[in-house]
């Protein structure tokens with residue numbers, strides 16, 4: 001049968017999200033969720049919202065949430081755009097700024113959803129290859145900066161876990177376009193910013209910062225994120241988003257989560273301590289671990305048997321992420337490795353407990 005889809009959709013493979021097993025008993029360390037529950041104040045806010053007015057549409061501008069977020073990031077509420085997960089804002093940005101003859105760039109290896117967004121939009125995507133220290137070549141960055149409409153950069157980056165400084169990021173600001181700083185893991189980094197990047201002259205008012213509640217706030221199941229940018233950018237993007245993109249329950253949950261900073265910070269501290277413990281323990285099993293400022297570790301093994309290690313762990317009901325990035329190496333080869341989300345101490349103990357067996361089985 002002749003396809004009735006747009007050719008751009010026929011051509012694309014589609015983004016494959018991480019596995020979400022629906023049965024119990026898994027140590028789930030594959031999609032960078034928080035192993036701890038959300039604040040009890042969030043659960044109470046959800047209950048109250050559910051008992052409230054679910055028969056009417058939500059506030060299309062999530063006014064209450066924007067006020068709380070604005071205060072935390074030292075901006076006015078007009079600088080905030082809530083979304084149904086930060087992925088939704090990435091879609092809104094792509095649809096707002098990119099026509100078919102425009103190009104999007106992103107560092108590579110990184111979050112490959114940006115490629116799918118470009119493909120859906122029918123525009124082109126270019127990769128800025130990172131070297132083995134996760135840095136880019138300045139000449140390559142400069143060449144891309146001159147030609148692309150949107151540059152997506154996660155910092156901390158996934159899966160590598162590193163951050164780039166404001167000066168480095170500013171090298172990626174497109175000459176005639178937008179720099180998107182995807183801070184999905186921003187709360188985990190050593191010095192989380194509180195809005196100062198948005199006012200930094202280096203970015204010429206053309207920086208959009210995106211944030212999520214799926215990681216530091218333990219709310220991946222709720223779907224909520226927000227973008228921060230100059231009000232001129234936010235008001236244009238508001239025309240593109242769905243009218244009621246965030247539901248009443250999610251708005252209530254996210255607002256309560258932001259208001260309980262202590263809860264988030266306590267979980268953050270536990271996760272960082274567990275991360276450092278795992279990073280210190282893995283080399284004894286033959287792993288090389290990259291320094292991380294996020295809630296996950298990128299690691300490679302001396303045997304290079306990354307897929308097999310992933311499979312062996314999976315057989316023991318431990319789910320981590322095997323990742324392979326074609327054409328990421330200078331010789332055109334693929335780069336692969338394992339990304340391990342930081343779980344509870346007990347979950348990480350379980351990983352370490354089975355690791356001798358797992359490594360032996362692939363050697």
Ligand SMILES: Cc1ncc(COP(=O)(O)O)c(C=O)c1O
Pocket residue numbers: 031032084085086087088111154158182184211212213214220224225
């Ligand atoms: C870099 C990056 N950006 C965005 C997201 C998506 O966040 P959300 O759950 O809010 O859509 C993820 C999720 O893994 C991510 O790794």
